[in-house]
Amino acid sequence: MNTKRIFVKTRMTNVLEKAITNIKEWKEVKVGDKILLRGSTTFTPFERSARDHGDNTDNLKAYRIVVTKEPRRDGQLNAFTGEACNYSPIMTNNFDMADDHVVFFYNARGTQEREFDVLKNDFG
Template structure:
C-alpha cells in the first residue's frame, strides 16, 4: 500500500483473545491487522528501536485481504475525521432547532459552507505562504481573522499596522 511518504507495510494474524475467561467452545477468533509506515522525521524510537509508526486494527472480517482491510479502515477513519470537522468547526454538535426539517436544512447549509471554506482556503493557500490548505477553522480564525491591529498615521496617510509574527504587506 502506498502512503504519503513511502510504502505502508501491512500484515495480519489470527488471534483468540480472552480464551481463559470464555467457555471452552465460545471463544471467537479475530484478525489483528498491523500497519506500519516510516516516520516523517526518520527519528528512531527509544522503545521499539526502529523508525516506524504502528497502527493496529482488530476485525472479524476474514473475507477481505489484508490490504483491503487496511484500505477500508483508512477510508472509515477519513470519514470519521470529516464528521469531526463538521461537528467541531461547523456546529453539528448542537442543533439549533427543535424541528427535524429545520435541522436538516441547517446540516445541508453548513456542509455547503464547509465545501466553500475548503475551496477558499485551497485557493488562498497558493498565494499566501502563512496559510495551509489543511488548516482547521479555529486555526484559520486565530491566524487570519482575529489579529490585533490599529490604524496609524504615517506621512499623512493612514496605514493599518498588524501585530503578528507574520509580516503582512499593508
C-alpha cells in the same frame, strides 16, 4: 446491537505484540514517500481475562488483525517483536478482504467521522 462486520483500531498490548510475531509474510506498501510493511494473522482477544475469571476460553471468537508497521526513527527495539518498528493494528471479523482493503475501508470510515465532526461543531 448486531453487526455483521467490525473494523476496530486496537491498542498495542503485550498479547497483541506476541501475536504480531506470528506474521511471517509482510508485503511492502508505498504510502506517500514511505515504504511500509503490512501483514495479518488471527488473534483471540480476552483469553487471559477469561482464564483469570474461570471462564471457558473455547467460546471466545478469533479475529483477524491487519498490521501496518513502520520503522522507528529512534531505532528503539520492541521487546516482544525484536524490531525497531511502530505498529498500527486493525482488528476485524472479516477474513475475506485483502489486507490493503481492510486498511482503506477503516481509514475511509475515519474520514467520514471527521466530516461529521466538522458539521456538528464548526457551525455553532
